[in-house]
Amino acid sequence: MIWGLAYGLLLAALVLRFRTDEEAPAPLVPEPDEPLGLVRLHHATFALVLLGAPVERMLSAPAADWRLAGVALFAAGVLLYRVAGRALGEALSPFVEPRPGVPLVTEGIYGLLRHPIYVSQAMIAVGAPLTLGCRHTLALTAVTLVVLAVRMHREEEALARTFPDYPRYAAATKRLLPFVF
Numbered sequence: 001m002i003w004g005l006a007y008g009l010l011l012a013a014l015v016l017r018f019r020t021d022e023e024a025p026a027p028l029v030p031e032p033d034e035p036l037g038l039v040r041l042h043h044a045t046f047a048l049v050l051l052g053a054p055v056e057r058m059l060s061a062p063a064a065d066w067r068l069a070g071v072a073l074f075a076a077g078v079l080l081y082r083v084a085g086r087a088l089g090e091a092l093s094p095f096v097e098p099r100p101g102v103p104l105v106t107e108g109i110y111g112l113l114r115h116p117i118y119v120s121q122a123m124i125a126v127g128a129p130l131t132l133g134c135r136h137t138l139a140l141t142a143v144t145l146v147v148l149a150v151r152m153h154r155e156e157e158a159l160a161r162t163f164p165d166y167p168r169y170a171a172a173t174k175r176l177l178p179f180v181f
Contacts, residue, residue, distance in 0.1 A: 003067055004057070007131050010074045011050065014081065014124065031097040035154060039095055042151050045144040046121060052137040053129040062133025070130025077123030084109050084116035096151060097158045104163040112178040114156075114169070118148050119176050 030036060085092050087108035093099045109116045125144045129137035152175070159166045174180060 003062075003071070003131055003133065004054075006071050007054070007074070007128065010071075010078050010128075010131070014078045028093055028095065028099065030095050031100075034095050034097050038147070038151055038154060042144075042147050043094070045140060045147050046125060049125045049137060049140045049144055050128055052140050053132045053134045056129070056134040056137050057132040060136070063135055064133060066130045067133055070127045070132075073123045073127025074131050075127075077120045077127055080109070080116055080120035080123065084120060088117075096155045098162045104159070104165060104169065106169050106173070111173065114173050114175050115152050118152050122148060 087110055088105050091099055091102040091105050113119060122145055125141045129141060
């Protein structure tokens, strides 16, 4: 019961947004060369992990191991997702290609990592199933992580095409783990 409650609260913290009309960004339209198939696959695999864990939990007995670690990863992932999204501000986009007219964000969490949102999504994709004691959903997590890696590579190419300073920023900032990688 407590694990399901924790899962529900963290899922709500991930998906619910509270903002005024003045804060709402203009609707986004994908660029002509946007890899929409990759974007859709990324969102679909991530959603399947988040929805698959409760379904697996209803259909099979949960594993007690790793639940606390799952909650910690899920919570840290949601927090990092919110911090990174706020740091991006108007540059936040569901697409691979950067939003037209926005600057390259290199401050805040982006001064430590180039892809904190992808790190947060990986943490959530691992932590969410573990929170509910779901082992089989972790197979979907593996697929999600592969899709995230492909998307990250494509995004780095797009950022380098769009922002002349990106190669210098990339050379000075770690991709996924501060001070390591």
